[in-house]
Amino acid sequence: MNTVRKQPSEQSRIILASLKEAVGKALDKKRRLGQYAVVWENGELVYKGEDAPKMERQQK
Numbered sequence: 001m002n003t004v005r006k007q008p009s010e011q012s013r014i015i016l017a018s019l020k021e022a023v024g025k026a027l028d029k030k031r032r033l034g035q036y037a038v039v040w041e042n043g044e045l046v047y048k049g050e051d052a053p054k055m056e057r058q059q060k
Contacts, residue, residue, distance in 0.1 A: 003024055008016070030037045035047030 027037055030050070033060035034049075034051065036047055039046050039048060045055075047055060
């Protein structure tokens with residue numbers, strides 16, 4: 001399958017910036033409240049924060 005890469009539109013860049021800002025604010029709020037956050041890193045879910053549950057790695 002051939003994929004054509006093109007630059008995102010100005011509207012798309014504005015939307016992405018807004019989403020990044022909103023997520024950043026939400027993660028900062030969780031950090032200040034002492035709550036853990038669940039994020040996606042390197043293809044898997046990661047729990048971050050001092051009170052985050054401990055997860056054992058699953059065998060693939």
